[in-house]
Structure formats: structure tokens, C-alpha cells
Amino acid sequence: MSTITTADVIYRHRQTMAPAQSVYHDLVFVRGEGAFLYDPEGNRYIDMAVGICTGPVGHCHPEVVAAIKDQAEKLLHTSMVGYYDENVRHAELLRSIAPYSLRDGRVIFLNGGGEGVEAALKMARMVLRRPSVISFMGGFSGRQMGALSATGSKSFYRKGLSGLLPGAYHGIYPYCYRCPMEHSDNTLCKLACINMVHKLLKHVVPPEDLAAIIIEPMAGENGYVYPPSEFIKQLRKICNETGALLILDEVQTGLGRTGKMWCCELHGVEPDVIVFGKSAGGQMPLGGFIGKRDIVERWEKGAHGSTYGGHPVSCRAGRATLEIIIRDNLPERVSRLGEYIQNQFKQAQKELPVIGDVRGAGFMVGLELINADGSPNRDLALTVLAQAGKRGAVITNVADSTLRLSPPLNISNDVLGEGINILIQTIRDFS
Numbered sequence: 001m002s003t004i005t006t007a008d009v010i011y012r013h014r015q016t017m018a019p020a021q022s023v024y025h026d027l028v029f030v031r032g033e034g035a036f037l038y039d040p041e042g043n044r045y046i047d048m049a050v051g052i053c054t055g056p057v058g059h060c061h062p063e064v065v066a067a068i069k070d071q072a073e074k075l076l077h078t079s080m081v082g083y084y085d086e087n088v089r090h091a092e093l094l095r096s097i098a099p100y101s102l103r104d105g106r107v108i109f110l111n112g113g114g115e116g117v118e119a120a121l122k123m124a125r126m127v128l129r130r131p132s133v134i135s136f137m138g139g140f141s142g143r144q145m146g147a148l149s150a151t152g153s154k155s156f157y158r159k160g161l162s163g164l165l166p167g168a169y170h171g172i173y174p175y176c177y178r179c180p181m182e183h184s185d186n187t188l189c190k191l192a193c194i195n196m197v198h199k200l201l202k203h204v205v206p207p208e209d210l211a212a213i214i215i216e217p218m219a220g221e222n223g224y225v226y227p228p229s230e231f232i233k234q235l236r237k238i239c240n241e242t243g244a245l246l247i248l249d250e251v252q253t254g255l256g257r258t259g260k261m262w263c264c265e266l267h268g269v270e271p272d273v274i275v276f277g278k279s280a281g282g283q284m285p286l287g288g289f290i291g292k293r294d295i296v297e298r299w300e301k302g303a304h305g306s307t308y309g310g311h312p313v314s315c316r317a318g319r320a321t322l323e324i325i326i327r328d329n330l331p332e333r334v335s336r337l338g339e340y341i342q343n344q345f346k347q348a349q350k351e352l353p354v355i356g357d358v359r360g361a362g363f364m365v366g367l368e369l370i371n372a373d374g375s376p377n378r379d380l381a382l383t384v385l386a387q388a389g390k391r392g393a394v395i396t397n398v399a400d401s402t403l404r405l406s407p408p409l410n411i412s413n414d415v416l417g418e419g420i421n422i423l424i425q426t427i428r429d430f431s
Contacts, residue, residue: 004040024396025389032059035411037394046419048407049396053252056279057324058408064282067320071313079307087310090319097261098290101270106296109310112287113251113277114142119304120273120289121146124245127298130211131167134200138173140221141249150214153221169205171197173219174227177357194234207242214247217263223399224366226359229267236269251277256325256409259335259362266361282321284314330409338362348424354380354431365405376400383430393422
């Protein structure tokens with residue numbers, strides 16, 4: 001039993017740490033094993049968030065831990081002074097499972113997904129010598145100043161800021177449950193959101209100035225919103241016509257999370273650049289992108305860099321993790337069990353009308369909680385979040401009133417069912 005206590009750590013945290021970085025639960029974790037987390041008092045929690053998708057094979061997987069230990073005993077870091085075998089090997093493995101258009105692409109390693117987004121936008125503008133990019137309201141690309149220019153999930157992130165990346169424009173992310181165009185019927189839509197992109201190019205952004213369109217193939221912070229595949233395909237067509245790059249932000253969706261190795265496979269779209277992060281480091285800090293060879297090779301030597309990007313321990317952990325995902329065919333398992341998760345909540349929806357929408361793909365499932373009039377029920381979402389945690393199931397929330405489930409890809413069927421039951425019972429008790 002640990003000598004520290006939950007109350008002690010929370011108190012010291014609030015006295016020491018910057019409040020800008022918020023925490024979802026008033027819980028303290030001292031140990032993780034597989035799909036479970038443990039607090040100082042020895043209480044066990046089912047982790048249905050897994051570090052916001054950073055731990056695809058759960059906590060402290062023995063093969064990943066062994067890889068970290070082995071690398072840490074050999075070499076920790078030399079930065080860009082010389083070459084590493086480990087980051088080359090991880091890059092080769094990532095390329096081998098990349099979308100076909102990127103199988104011979106070039107990789108850059110950085111410290112996280114937000115840095116990967118920044119580098120991708122920077123590369124597109126420098127190589128094409130074009131000043132403009134289009135992202136989407138509802139999308140999340142990171143909080144760094146460059147990535148924040150492409151983020152459109154919350155105006156709060158931009159509060160009090162100016163001087164963000166010039167030439168950044170926003171289209172509208174298709175969110176069919178709550179149509180941003182306020183259509184009362186989905187049949188009236190006719191992909192109106194893609195028409196808004198065409199209007200941007202007609203009235204605001206000269207097509208010859210467009211360097212890239214960047215989008216999440218499933219919106220994470222917007223509430224695990226899965227867009228129509230035709231929308232993504234139309235963006236591909238626009239990029240083909242304008243000569244711009246299609247950058248897919250798969251920081252959260254990539255590496256098996258949606259039931260395919262990459263979410264773009266579900267849409268049937270090949271990107272020019274794919275940004276990765278979260279799962280790519282096996283719970284160690286790692287992000288970056290894979291870009292088409294003929295494009296990235298035009299990015300001049302020395303144009304970008306990172307002191308710790310591609311850290312050998314992170315790359316070794318990431319490679320061990322990806323090898324497990326491939327060997328155990330976890331994307332196929334996630335696809336099958338993802339349908340089970342959604343079906344369980346859709347059954348509960350029949351008796352719990354506060355569950356307004358169940359959506360997502362694979363092990364990215366969003367539950368939008370609503371009031372009787374159909375408006376977002378933020379208070380209930382926050383209550384369920386906190387109470388489910390106290391009952392032993394850790395989840396996170398996004399958007400106005402959406403609970404998101406993103407368990408480890410290898411969570412056992414029994415533990416997954418236990419976590420779902422805790423959440424359904426919590427919604428039932430507090431609605």
C-alpha cells in the first residue's frame with residue numbers, strides 16, 4: 001500500500017501545477033496493469049479512456065516494458081547529433097502499414113500529435129510556396145500556436161490570443177446529429193458542408209494559394225463525430241483539382257483505434273500526409289507525420305527539427321506496441337467489438353431517452369446526453385463522468401455533452417462488458 005493518499009496528491013497538485021491544464025477526474029493513479037488503474041488506497045478502476053487513446057495495448061504491457069528497459073540500458077538520447085537505428089526501424093514499420101500512397105513516403109518524428117500537425121502545415125506551405133490552409137470548425141489539431149490556428153473545436157482555446165498562423169481558414173465539419181447548417185432533415189443536406197468549402201475557395205481563398213486541407217477523419221474533441229465518407233472523398237477531389245495537399249489528422253484515430261489501421265481506410269481515401277501521435281509511442285511521447293516521398297523530399301534540409309523528437313526509448317516502445325497490434329490483429333477485433341459496444345448503448349437508449357445519440361467507429365464511441373427538448377445535457381454528462389469514475393470506470397467527456405469511450409484495443413470481453421454496465425447503470429441512476 002502506498003504511503004501517499006489521494007487527497008494529499010490532489011492538494012499538492014493544486015498548490016503547485018498550472019491550472020491551465022485541467023484534469024477529468026478527482027482521482028490519483030499510482031499503478032496501471034492492462035485495462036486497470038489503481039489509486040493509492042488500492043481501489044481498482046477500469047480504464048475506458050486509456051490516456052486519451054495513448055495506450056492501445058493497455059498499461060505496462062510486459063513486452064512494451066521490456067522494450068523500454070532494454071533501450072534505456074543501451075542509449076537514452078543524443079538528439080540530432082547522429083543517427084538512431086531505433087527511430088529508423090519504427091519509421092520503416094509505420095510506413096509498412098501506412099495507406100498505399102505513403103508506403104514509400106518520408107517520416108518525421110516529433111514529440112506529439114500537435115507538433116506533427118504544425119510540421120505538416122509548415123511543410124505544405126514551404127514546399128508548395130502557398131500561404132493558405134483550410135481546416136474545420138469542430139476539428140481539433142492541437143493547442144500550440146500553429147496547430148491552434150487549425151483548431152476549431154472551442155473558441156475558448158483562442159481567448160485573449162492574436163497573431164495566430166495567418167492564412168488559416170475554417171470550413172464546417174459535418175455533424176449530422178446536430179446539423180451545423182440547421183437542416184431539419186438529413187435528406188435536405190446534399191453535403192452542404194462541402195459546398196461551404198467550395199464557397200471559401202470562390203469568395204475567400206484563391207485556389208492557387210491553397211497549400212493544404214487538414215481534417216480529422218473522425219472528429220475527436222467535437223464528440224467522436226463520424227462524417228459521411230463522401231465528404232472526405234470530395235475533399236480529396238478538391239485537393240486534386242487545386243494541387244493542395246490533403247492532410248489527415250489521425251493522431252487519435254490511427255493505429256487500429258477505429259477498426260482499421262487508419263480511419264481513412266474506412267472512408268476509402270488516400271491522403272498526401274497522415275499525422276500520427278498518441279498510440280504511436282506506446283504511452284511514451286511521440287508524434288509526427290508520413291508524407292508522400294516526392295513532396296517531403298522537396299522540404300529543404302534543416303527546415304525543421306526537434307531536440308527530443310524521435311527519442312529512441314519512445315520509438316522502441318512505439319515499435320513494440322505496433323508489433324503487438326499487428327501480430328494480434330487488433331484492428332479486426334476492435335471492428336467487431338466496436339459494433340457490440342454501440343449495440344449495447346443503443347439497446348439502453350430505448351429505456352434511457354437521455355442518450356440522444358450513439359456514434360463512432362471501433363473503440364471510439366461517443367454517447368451524447370440530451371435534455372427532454374433535445375438540447376445538450378452538459379450537467380448530466382459531467383455528473384455521469386464523475387460518478388462512473390467513483391464506481392470504477394474511468395471515461396472522459398468532450399464537446400457539450402458527449403461521453404467518450406476509448407478502451408485499450410486488447411481489453412478482455414468480460415472487463416469491457418463490466419465497464420459498459422457501470423456506465424449504463426450510472427446514466428440510469430442519475431437521469
